[in-house]
Amino acid sequence: MAETHLSDEESKLGFSTVKFQADSALLRELGERLVGQPHIALAELIKNAYDADATMCTIVLDRDEIVVTDNGHGMTETEFLTHWMTIGTRNKQVRGVSRDFERNVTGSKGVGRLSAQFLAHKLEIITVPKEKPTQQLRARVDWDEAIQAGKLTEAEALYKLEPRGLSFPGGKPHGTRVIMRGLKQVWGAEEIKDLGRQLWMIQSPIARYGVLATEESDPNDFQVKLSSTQTQLVDTFDRQMRAALENYDAVITGELKRDGDVARVHVKIAFRAGKTYSESFEVPPLVDAARWHIRVFKLQGRQFEGVKVGDARDYLEKFGGIQVYDAGFRLPYYGVQQDWLGVEFDHSHRRNKSALLPDRLHVRRALNDLPTQGRLFGIVQIDTGREGRSAAEQEKDSGEFLKIQVTRDRLVSNNAYTTLRNAVRWSLDYYATRERLREEQNLDLRRPEEASTDKVSRISDLVTDVRRAYPDDDSIVELEREFGGLAQTVAQEREADDAARSLLGPLASAGMAALALEHESRKEMRIARGLLRKLRVVATDSGDGRVAEIADQVGAWVDRLESTRKLFAPLLDPDDRDHVEALTLGHVVRQVADNVAPLVVGVDISFEIPADIFLPAATFAEWNSLFQNVFINAANATLDRDVRRIRCVGGRTGRAAWVRVDDNGAGVDPEKSLHLFEPFKRELTISEERRALGLGGMGLGLTIVRMIAEQRRAKVSFIEPAAGWSTSFQMSWSSNQ
Ligand SMILES: Nc1ncnc2c1ncn2[C@@H]1O[C@H](COP(=O)(O)OP(=O)(O)OP(=O)(O)O)[C@@H](O)[C@H]1O
Numbered sequence: 001m002a003e004t005h006l007s008d009e010e011s012k013l014g015f016s017t018v019k020f021q022a023d024s025a026l027l028r029e030l031g032e033r034l035v036g037q038p039h040i041a042l043a044e045l046i047k048n049a050y051d052a053d054a055t056m057c058t059i060v061l062d063r064d065e066i067v068v069t070d071n072g073h074g075m076t077e078t079e080f081l082t083h084w085m086t087i088g089t090r091n092k093q094v095r096g097v098s099r100d101f102e103r104n105v106t107g108s109k110g111v112g113r114l115s116a117q118f119l120a121h122k123l124e125i126i127t128v129p130k131e132k133p134t135q136q137l138r139a140r141v142d143w144d145e146a147i148q149a150g151k152l153t154e155a156e157a158l159y160k161l162e163p164r165g166l167s168f169p170g171g172k173p174h175g176t177r178v179i180m181r182g183l184k185q186v187w188g189a190e191e192i193k194d195l196g197r198q199l200w201m202i203q204s205p206i207a208r209y210g211v212l213a214t215e216e217s218d219p220n221d222f223q224v225k226l227s228s229t230q231t232q233l234v235d236t237f238d239r240q241m242r243a244a245l246e247n248y249d250a251v252i253t254g255e256l257k258r259d260g261d262v263a264r265v266h267v268k269i270a271f272r273a274g275k276t277y278s279e280s281f282e283v284p285p286l287v288d289a290a291r292w293h294i295r296v297f298k299l300q301g302r303q304f305e306g307v308k309v310g311d312a313r314d315y316l317e318k319f320g321g322i323q324v325y326d327a328g329f330r331l332p333y334y335g336v337q338q339d340w341l342g343v344e345f346d347h348s349h350r351r352n353k354s355a356l357l358p359d360r361l362h363v364r365r366a367l368n369d370l371p372t373q374g375r376l377f378g379i380v381q382i383d384t385g386r387e388g389r390s391a392a393e394q395e396k397d398s399g400e401f402l403k404i405q406v407t408r409d410r411l412v413s414n415n416a417y418t419t420l421r422n423a424v425r426w427s428l429d430y431y432a433t434r435e436r437l438r439e440e441q442n443l444d445l446r447r448p449e450e451a452s453t454d455k456v457s458r459i460s461d462l463v464t465d466v467r468r469a470y471p472d473d474d475s476i477v478e479l480e481r482e483f484g485g486l487a488q489t490v491a492q493e494r495e496a497d498d499a500a501r502s503l504l505g506p507l508a509s510a511g512m513a514a515l516a517l518e519h520e521s522r523k524e525m526r527i528a529r530g531l532l533r534k535l536r537v538v539a540t541d542s543g544d545g546r547v548a549e550i551a552d553q554v555g556a557w558v559d560r561l562e563s564t565r566k567l568f569a570p571l572l573d574p575d576d577r578d579h580v581e582a583l584t585l586g587h588v589v590r591q592v593a594d595n596v597a598p599l600v601v602g603v604d605i606s607f608e609i610p611a612d613i614f615l616p617a618a619t620f621a622e623w624n625s626l627f628q629n630v631f632i633n634a635a636n637a638t639l640d641r642d643v644r645r646i647r648c649v650g651g652r653t654g655r656a657a658w659v660r661v662d663d664n665g666a667g668v669d670p671e672k673s674l675h676l677f678e679p680f681k682r683e684l685t686i687s688e689e690r691r692a693l694g695l696g697g698m699g700l701g702l703t704i705v706r707m708i709a710e711q712r713r714a715k716v717s718f719i720e721p722a723a724g725w726s727t728s729f730q731m732s733w734s735s736n737q
């Protein structure tokens with residue numbers, strides 16, 4: 001039989017055949033190119049164990065030896081020869097999934113095991129096939145000799161068959177052990193950490209994951225255990241393998257306990273950031289005891305211990321959700337696939353109010369923060385045996401206790417089950433309310449980590465670099481100029497913000513002092529009126545007209561003094577102080593004018609304001625401070641005028657609404673007026689002695705005006721006054737009517 005595939009024509013033309021020769025340096029090349037890093041090389045062997053349907057794989061790391069043992073299906077002699085001894089075997093690629101569990105296999109190229117030669121000089125493999133667990137195959141490879149052999153076809157491995165002398169992890173009679181002797185690297189914490197990062201994704205989340213009440217095996221059950229005389233390496237490995245589950249945001253723990261006729265649940269929410277909340281509630285006494293521990297994950301933006309967020313998300317999609325363990329045996333029905341707590345349902349129906357929580361715990365839109373299964377990892381522990389024994393006679397008869405179905409994969413769906421389910425769900429809803437509250441608080445407090453000035457100057461530097469690289473590019477030159485401008489604006493804005501913030505302290509204490517004063521003056525006022533009454537009596541008794549006159553003057557003075565207290569009115573009424581709403585402009589300015597009347601005696605204030613203009617939503621107290629400042633400024637400016645006038649005009653221009661406060665005082669040049677809104681700026685051209693009468697005077701008024709306006713998205717400025725007026729202050733805002 002001809003070994004060649006030469007056609008007659010080719011033979012005639014004098015062709016002869018030759019085979020490709022693989023140099024065994026290719027082995028080394030493959031090994032080193034493939035791996036380059038020892039942790040990836042070692043991980044290949046553990047991935048092979050996973051592909052072989054192992055549920056457990058142990059790695060024993062010693063100073064000069066690494067032994068990897070799995071309890072997978074092992075290899076028959078034929079498989080050893082055609083798969084293990086064939087470089088580039090494609091058996092896994094052909095099947096796509098593993099033999100028994102139909103796991104998605106990690107291997108495909110048929111070269112993974114060759115990376116072992118990168119780890120050690122010598123390799124021994126012992127494998128026992130599931131089909132014939134009485135026999136084991138032992139093979140040895142000396143990588144140095146194999147590579148020296150020259151041609152790959154001549155590289156050798158020795159092997160023999162012998163009676164099985166090994167047992168495998170979990171007491172299984174089949175599996176594979178790979179022993180590497182003469183290590184080429186020293187394994188330290190870094191390498192072990194890296195190994196963990198390669199493997200955590202294929203490991204199931206907890207040791208008892210595979211212990212099922214049904215006594216079946218779970219295809220995803222896979223545990224990797226490292227042991228070593230260097231115990232700190234074991235710790236490092238374990239920590240890294242669990243890292244994805246350590247990156248939680250909050251832990252929900254719950255405990256249900258029955259005591260006689262009552263059953264109570266105690267729930268605790270501990271946020272990683274520090275806060276803890278707890279609540280207790282009563283449930284029907286149909287369950288004797290249950291405990292749960294649920295971790296909630298945010299899975300956003302950041303890496304944790306080298307675990308990518310995307311990988312963590314995939315992992316929880318597979319292993320997440322809330323599982324139920326019955327006396328330590330997992331009920332496989334409950335898990336990420338099964339929405340037994342109805343969280344997915346409520347999400348897809350956009351429910352935002354909990355059906356279970358009492359009213360006092362409700363928080364608006366709380367269920368927006370209800371985590372989906374893919375953000376949860378939790379375990380509920382019960383014991384159906386004990387539930388059966390401890391059930392009351394009546395419940396025993398009616399079957400109302402936690403019971404496992406005959407299929408042993410889930411609980412019987414009765415009222416006891418509903419009690420358990422609701423209690424767990426209650427704790428999730430409670431978590432959602434606390435998270436919602438936290439979120440709301442955070443929104444107010446969130447501050448940029450880096451000062452905007454720093455950021456802008458960094459970008460400016462980059463732009464400058466780019467400009468140097470492309471000095472002739474006009475748009476880059478332009479960009480640099482623009483950035484220069486932006487840097488300046490940002491710096492100014494920051495200065496102004498700082499100045500405004502530095503005002504808050506003094507203002508707050510001034511405000512508190514004013515309130516204390518108001519309180520005191522109320523008492524004094526009562527005393528004054530008492531004395532006045534006595535004075536009137538004396539005036540009548542004595543019949544002296546001068547005393548009556550003095551009594552009237554004092555009376556008028558007390559009334560005036562009394563009315564100054566109105567200044568404080570908006571601060572004293574909680575409704576005015578705290579209630580944010582869209583108030584009508586006309587009412588507000590009239591009310592404020594009335595409140596400040598004692599301070600602006602002798603000024604004629606007129607109003608031209610349509611009734612249907614509404615201010616932006618804010619408290620009355622805010623508008624009171626704003627307009628009070630504007631009115632007092634206007635009144636001060638008119639101190640030198642014979643007829644002192646202020647006019648308030650309201651109106652609309654397009655979609656903007658506005659209010660103007662005009663006065664006939666000393667006048668403000670709108671061009672130069674911007675800086676008047678900065679703290680401590682005053683510019684009053686009125687006479688000395690008159691100025692002594694001026695109110696305010698710290699130069700803070702307009703700063704406060706602008707602060708309040710900006711807070712409510714309104715703009716304030718001085719504009720060109722209408723004929724007959726000297727100054728025109730304007731506030732405008734967008735109105736949607
Ligand atoms: N622990 C094991 N148990 C059973 N069979 C194994 C084991 N390790 C390797 N094998 C067999 O040896 C073959 C070669 O393994 P190797 O890791 O080199 O390639 P692969 O896993 O098929 O693909 P890849 O190169 O992508 O890892 C495997 O396809 C498998 O048939």
Ligand SMILES: [Mg+2]
Pocket residue numbers: 044047048106107108111112113
């Ligand atoms: Mg492989």
